[in-house]
Amino acid sequence: MTDTAPRERQLITLDVNGERHELLIEPRRTLVDALRHDLLLTGTHVGCEHGICGACTVLVDGRPARACLMFAAQAEGAQIRTVESLDDEGELSDLQRAFTEHHGLQCGFCTPGFLMLAEGFLAERPEATKEEIREVVASNLCRCTGYQTIVEAIDDCAARRRKEM
Structure with missing residues (x-):
């Protein structure tokens, strides 16, 4: 038997790399999945999905955080920076x-x-x-x-x- 019931979604606002984004997501969507799949910021990599490898590290309010361990909804109201924020108009930081x-x-x-x-x-x-x-x-x-x-x-x-x- 498959679950065909519609999944609950919630509207969240994320501030990523200085830009505001409104997303309608499932409550259990991780920050890394929201960044990669919803915002197409694929510089944040998915490695272990257990917070061990650090490939998904982003800055949340200036502090390093594992985006695979955080729900996107938990990041609402925070300033998020991904690796895409480091370069300035195509120039390396x-x-x-x-x-x-x-x-x-x-x-x-x-x-x-x-x-x-x-x-x-x-x-x-x-x-x-x-x-x-x-x-x-x-x-x-x-x-x-x-x-x-x-x-x-x-x-x-x-x-x-x-x-x-």
Whole structure:
């Protein structure tokens, strides 16, 4: 027997990358699915769907959050930033450039999650040490780079940002 009953939907408003979006969604729709399927912001990747890998990391009110563990309705009223917010009119951000310069990516699947994790972390801790950066990036999984180049990229970006302060 299949369930053919209409599913309950609710209207929510999300502020994503500075733009307001109204969505009619099922209450159990995750933020990652709303971003990818409803808003077509596919830079946020779906990996484990259990909050372990970090590929779906976005910023919610400036803090890194796993979009696979959050219902879209829970993000209503928050400022959400995805990896698409980092570039400025087609130009890479300083963090994206650092990842490129230090070869902080290979296959690229985990990269959006690392970028958003680093963006949120550096906003809170611009004076972070390499050891602190290493500890933070350990929360996301990468199967290609071995993490050292990711740590170097974030450390370099942090140093450049401190010089601009």
